Amino acid sequence: MTSLLAQTPIHSWHAAHGGRMVDFAGWSMPVQYASIVAEHNATRAAVGLFDVSHMGRIRITGPESEAFLNRLVTRRVARMKTGQIRYALMTNDEGGILDDVLVYHLHDARGTDYHLLVVNASNRLKIWEWLQAHHEGADVELSDVTLDTAMIAVQGPLALQIVRPLVNLDPATLRYYFGGEATITGAPGLVSRTGYTGEDGCELILPAEAALACWEKLAAAAEPLGGKAAGLGARDTLRLEAAMPLYGHELNEEINPYQAGLAFAVDLENRSFPGRDALVVARDDRSLLRRLGWELAGKRVPREGYAVFAGGRQVGHVTSGTFSPTLGKPIAIGYVEPALAARGGDFFIDIRGSHEPARSVELPFYRRPQEKEHRP
Amino acid sequence: VKPEELLYAKTHEWVHVDRAAGEKIATIGISHFAVEALTDLVYIELPEVGRQIKAGESFGEVESVKAVSDLYSPVSGEIVNINGSLTLQLDQLHDDPYGAGWIVKIKISDESALKSLLDYKAYQKQCAEEGH
Numbered sequence: 001m002t003s004l005l006a007q008t009p010i011h012s013w014h015a016a017h018g019g020r021m022v023d024f025a026g027w028s029m030p031v032q033y034a035s036i037v038a039e040h041n042a043t044r045a046a047v048g049l050f051d052v053s054h055m056g057r058i059r060i061t062g063p064e065s066e067a068f069l070n071r072l073v074t075r076r077v078a079r080m081k082t083g084q085i086r087y088a089l090m091t092n093d094e095g096g097i098l099d100d101v102l103v104y105h106l107h108d109a110r111g112t113d114y115h116l117l118v119v120n121a122s123n124r125l126k127i128w129e130w131l132q133a134h135h136e137g138a139d140v141e142l143s144d145v146t147l148d149t150a151m152i153a154v155q156g157p158l159a160l161q162i163v164r165p166l167v168n169l170d171p172a173t174l175r176y177y178f179g180g181e182a183t184i185t186g187a188p189g190l191v192s193r194t195g196y197t198g199e200d201g202c203e204l205i206l207p208a209e210a211a212l213a214c215w216e217k218l219a220a221a222a223e224p225l226g227g228k229a230a231g232l233g234a235r236d237t238l239r240l241e242a243a244m245p246l247y248g249h250e251l252n253e254e255i256n257p258y259q260a261g262l263a264f265a266v267d268l269e270n271r272s273f274p275g276r277d278a279l280v281v282a283r284d285d286r287s288l289l290r291r292l293g294w295e296l297a298g299k300r301v302p303r304e305g306y307a308v309f310a311g312g313r314q315v316g317h318v319t320s321g322t323f324s325p326t327l328g329k330p331i332a333i334g335y336v337e338p339a340l341a342a343r344g345g346d347f348f349i350d351i352r353g354s355h356e357p358a359r360s361v362e363l364p365f366y367r368r369p370q371e372k373e374h375r376p
Numbered sequence: 377v378k379p380e381e382l383l384y385a386k387t388h389e390w391v392h393v394d395r396a397a398g399e400k401i402a403t404i405g406i407s408h409f410a411v412e413a414l415t416d417l418v419y420i421e422l423p424e425v426g427r428q429i430k431a432g433e434s435f436g437e438v439e440s441v442k443a444v445s446d447l448y449s450p451v452s453g454e455i456v457n458i459n460g461s462l463t464l465q466l467d468q469l470h471d472d473p474y475g476a477g478w479i480v481k482i483k484i485s486d487e488s489a490l491k492s493l494l495d496y497k498a499y500q501k502q503c504a505e506e507g508h
Contacts, residue, residue, distance in 0.1 A: 031442075032415065032442075034415070035415050035416055036415065036416045036441045036442060037416045037441060233441070233442055237441060299418055299419035299439070300419055300421075300439060301418065301419070301439055301441075301444065303443075303444070322441055322442075323416075323418040323419075323439075323440075323441045325441065352437075352444070
C-alpha cells in the first residue's frame with residue numbers, strides 16, 4: 001500500500017530521521033518524528049521546519065490570469081500589488097466552500113505578471129477540474145507544478161534568521177503575506193512571508209531536485225538553536241491554537257464562509273464568482289450553525305464529531321480538538337446554533353459519555369507576542 | 377519485573393501473574409512499544425476498585441495529544457488495586473512502563489484467558505510487524 005502513496009522530495013530524510021509516515025491525502029507524510037509536543041514547542045520558542053510539499057501549487061500565466069482568478073475566488077484579487085498574497089476561498093454555486101487557497105500575484109525575471117494558487121492537498125484535483133470547467137476561453141495557461149516543486153514552511157521566532165543565509169531575498173524585507181521570486185540555495189524559487197502556525201516565518205517553494213539539500217541546510221541551522229523538523233501532528237496543534245480552519249474539518253462544501261467566521265475573506269460588492277448570489281443571502285441568514293471555540297478545565301480532550309450541549313440538549317458538534325501544548329489545556333473548535341454562538345458562555349462537550357464543562361472563548365486561543373519586525 | 381518474563385495481549389497490555397499469596401493477582405500495564413507509539417500522553421482514566429471485568433473489556437483509557445486509546449483487560453476478575461499516582465505523574469508510564477508505570481491489579485477469576493496471551497518473543501514479533 002505504502003508504495004501507492006506519493007512521496008515528497010524530502011521523504012527519504014523523514015524516513016531516515018524517525019518520521020512516522022502516514023497517508024495524508026494520498027501522500028506519505030510524517031505525522032511526527034519523536035514528539036508532537038516537542039515539535040510544537042520548538043516552533044513556538046525557536047523554529048520548526050515543515051515539509052508541505054503535498055500542498056497543491058497551480059501556476060496561472062497569460063494576460064487574463066488576474067481576471068480569471070478574480071471571477072473564481074470569494075475575495076477580490078484584481079489589482080493586488082506585485083508580490084502580494086491573499087487568503088481567499090473558492091465556493092460552489094450554493095456558496096459552500098470548495099477550498100481555502102492562497103493567491104500569489106508575482107512577476108517573473110522578465111517582469112511578466114503571473115499568479116500562483118496554493119490549494120489543499122486533498123482538494124488539488126477538485127480545484128484543478130474546477131479551474132478547467134470555468135476556463136470559458138480565458139487567455140490563460142494553467143499548469144500544476146506540485147510535483148515539479150517542493151514547499152517548505154519555516155516557522156517560529158527564529159525562522160527568518162535561518163532562512164536568510166540561504167536566499168538572495170531577505171525575508172525580513174517582505175511584509176506579512178508578501179513574497180517574491182528568489183534564488184534559494186542556488187536554485188530558482190519563491191520566498192513568502194506566510195504560514196499556518198500563528199508564528200512569524202516564511203515558506204519556500206523550490207525545484208523538487210533542490211529541496212532535499214535545502215532542507216538539510218535548514219535542519220542543520222535549526223538544531224543548535226533548539227529548532228526541529230515538525231510533522232503534520234504539530235502543524236495541526238499549532239494551527240488549532242491559532243484557530244486557523246482546516247479543510248475537511250471546519251470547512252467543507254456544506255459550510256459557507258460566514259458560518260466559518262471567514263467574512264473577511266469574502267467581497268460581494270460589484271463582483272461575480274460562483275456562489276456569490278447564494279452568499280448575499282447567506283450573509284444575513286441567522287439560522288445556520290456558526291463556528292465557536294472552547295477551552296476545557298479538565299484533561300480529557302474533545303475530538304472531531306463529539307456532541308456539544310447547552311441547556312440539556314445538543315446544540316452543535318466539535319470539528320477539531322486537541323490538548324493545547326502552549327496553554328496546557330484541551331481546546332476545541334466546532335459549530336453551534338447561531339444564537340448560542342453569539343451568546344457564548346458555558347457549554348458541555350460529550351466526551352465518550354461524560355459531559356465535560358467547556359467555556360467558549362474568543363478566537364484565536366493563542367496569539368504570538370507582537371514583536372517588532374526585524375528589518376535590516 | 378523484566379519484560380522478558382511477562383505475557384502480552386495483542387492490544388499491547390502486559391500481564392504479570394503473582395501466585396504467591398494463594399490468590400492469583402495479575403498486574404497489568406502497557407508495553408514500552410505502546411507508550412512509544414502513543415507519545416505525548418496527557419491523561420489516563422482509571423477504573424474503580426471492586427469492579428468486575430471480563431477479558432477483552434476496556435478498563436480505562438489513555439489519551440495523547442493526537443488520539444485516545446482504550447485499555448483492554450487481558451484477564452477476567454475483580455479490580456483490586458489501581459495505580460492512582462499515574463494521574464499525577466503520567467511520565468511514569470513512559471519512564472518505567474514495567475515498574476512504577478503499572479496500571480491496575482486484578483484478582484483473576486478465570487485463568488483461561490491467559491492461554492491466549494503472547495510470550496515476550498511472540499509479542500516482539502508482533503511489534504516488529506506493526507513497525508511504526
